[in-house]
Amino acid sequence: MEPNRKYDSKVYDAEQSCVFRKTKEQFGGLSNMASGFPLRINNIPILSSEALYQACRFPSLPDVQSKILNQRSPMTAKMVGKPFREDTRADWEDVRIKIMRWCLKVKLAQNYFEFGKLLESTFDKQIVEDSSKDDFWGAVRDKSDNDKLIGVNALGRLLMEIRHFYNEHRFSYNMFVVEPLSIPDFLLFGHPIQVVDERINFISHLERIMHCKEAIKINYTVKPSILSEEVVIISDIPTSSLNTLFIKDKTASTKKVAAPKDKPAKRKREAKKVGEPAEKAKGKATRKSSVRFLKDQPMLPLS
Numbered sequence: 001m002e003p004n005r006k007y008d009s010k011v012y013d014a015e016q017s018c019v020f021r022k023t024k025e026q027f028g029g030l031s032n033m034a035s036g037f038p039l040r041i042n043n044i045p046i047l048s049s050e051a052l053y054q055a056c057r058f059p060s061l062p063d064v065q066s067k068i069l070n071q072r073s074p075m076t077a078k079m080v081g082k083p084f085r086e087d088t089r090a091d092w093e094d095v096r097i098k099i100m101r102w103c104l105k106v107k108l109a110q111n112y113f114e115f116g117k118l119l120e121s122t123f124d125k126q127i128v129e130d131s132s133k134d135d136f137w138g139a140v141r142d143k144s145d146n147d148k149l150i151g152v153n154a155l156g157r158l159l160m161e162i163r164h165f166y167n168e169h170r171f172s173y174n175m176f177v178v179e180p181l182s183i184p185d186f187l188l189f190g191h192p193i194q195v196v197d198e199r200i201n202f203i204s205h206l207e208r209i210m211h212c213k214e215a216i217k218i219n220y221t222v223k224p225s226i227l228s229e230e231v232v233i234i235s236d237i238p239t240s241s242l243n244t245l246f247i248k249d250k251t252a253s254t255k256k257v258a259a260p261k262d263k264p265a266k267r268k269r270e271a272k273k274v275g276e277p278a279e280k281a282k283g284k285a286t287r288k289s290s291v292r293f294l295k296d297q298p299m300l301p302l303s
């Protein structure tokens, strides 16, 4: 979806689509009103993509932003901004789609596994926000045919765009690094919104799910301009865990890492020399592994 053009309304078949209305429903996590997808901008915790989106209306009113961001419920975050709507940034109609897309990218980068899985679960079906009256962000049930939803469904369409992005750029630099929008006054509490960079958090998450925390040593080298340069993360990851991880992932065919066959045997020999039990040595087989994030390329574990 491109900003600055009049959007066309579409008709969706509810039965054939992934529809969300309530946050606790199957696809409810796709709603900005869903809890459980926390964000962090400029090191400020934000409880939902709705709160972030609404805060972006008021870049020159930090007090209103604070009020919005202090709400526990995403719906209340939207509601408390309502009395200030006339102070919404002047170009809001022109930038709101861009801002919503950016919010969703941040939601994905910072909730990679949960939100990614949810997007994946929609396969290539239409995603539609079922709304009682908002036919811009969502679509509204047709009065004469309840199975039809009619509206611009801007949120659903952005989610489908994000799903495509996720499928194309999985484990890529672009997935974890979300640059701020180049629009005037993209501010939070008076400060320019900074790049969101989730690479280290993602790796830490991998460490946790691979249960090999103590075995991992991360040496994080950041070049001064992280936006234009790759970052190399070097880890000592147990080979078996790395394999498991990538085999578990649906992209295993392209991301699978072949275990270096010589290493366990070598370690076994070494272990024998020092009297360590062979079984233990085998289990501990590790290798130096680099995980490299390259702009526009998948993240590839390199041997």
Ligand SMILES: Nc1nc(O)c(N)c(N[C@@H]2O[C@H](COP(=O)(O)O)[C@@H](O)[C@H]2O)n1
Residues within 6 Å of the ligand: 031, 032, 033, 050, 053, 078, 129, 134, 137, 138, 155
């Ligand atoms: N009022 C309301 N209730 C819900 O349950 C909703 N899902 C929404 N829609 C969301 O509101 C956001 C846009 O709000 P404004 O354009 O600023 O009014 C967006 O996240 C919609 O998905 N609204």
